[in-house]
Amino acid sequence: DVKVTQSSRYLVKRTGEKVFLECVQDMDHENMFWYRQDPGLGLRLIYFSYDVKMKEKGDIPEGYSVSREKKERFSLILESASTNQTSMYLCASSGGGRAGADTQYFGPGTRLTVL
Amino acid sequence: AQSVTQPDIHITVSEGASLELRCNYSYGATPYLFWYVQSPGQGLQLLLKYFSGDTLVQGIKGFEAEFKRSQSSFNLRKPSVHWSDAAEYFCAVGAFGNEKLTFGTGTRLTIIP
Numbered sequence: 001d002v003k004v005t006q007s008s009r010y011l012v013k014r015t016g017e018k019v020f021l022e023c024v025q026d027m028d029h030e031n032m033f034w035y036r037q038d039p040g041l042g043l044r045l046i047y048f049s050y051d052v053k054m055k056e057k058g059d060i061p062e063g064y065s066v067s068r069e070k071k072e073r074f075s076l077i078l079e080s081a082s083t084n085q086t087s088m089y090l091c092a093s094s095g096g097g098r099a100g101a102d103t104q105y106f107g108p109g110t111r112l113t114v115l
Numbered sequence: 116a117q118s119v120t121q122p123d124i125h126i127t128v129s130e131g132a133s134l135e136l137r138c139n140y141s142y143g144a145t146p147y148l149f150w151y152v153q154s155p156g157q158g159l160q161l162l163l164k165y166f167s168g169d170t171l172v173q174g175i176k177g178f179e180a181e182f183k184r185s186q187s188s189f190n191l192r193k194p195s196v197h198w199s200d201a202a203e204y205f206c207a208v209g210a211f212g213n214e215k216l217t218f219g220t221g222t223r224l225t226i227i228p
Contacts, residue, residue: 004158035218043205043218048215092159094214102209102214104216106159107158108156108157109156
């Protein structure tokens, strides 16, 4: 089975802190994604990566950056956390490269609270 | 651009009753369609997917969905729900040549005894 793990289930940070959320997948997938999930808004794509060191902005990249130094690991960085970044963050991975949409496998999520 | 609409924010059904969750998509070519389920505090789990072929797709946990091109719909069904089906359900659309999926806003399902 595909396994996607996220470094923390719950995280509490203060406004202005730099926050790192890490995601690791064990299926050698090319694509990895970061979403945020808010009530009534569904899942919104922040960034995705289709290869090591390659990334593309999603629908809501402002205030976030990402890093993919190794194929299995994709990090989301909040440069200076703000209260409006309080949310559930979900990581996902998929195979298939750039050929097209494929099943995305999700981690359990990180619930981030920024005070 | 592709889009997905889940018109029902919240549905309540009795245990043992049948269920249908609606999903409408917008996309010019043949879409790739997915249904995911999210239990409270968890990530999303794939229930089923449609890429091509038979328009009636069987998934896990006794769910099925039917792709209807003429109605741009991909509704999820289950003949008899169980209390453990209480969760949030998301429909998603993707396409050939595009790695990304577009998710609907979700339908929360409550089961009453």
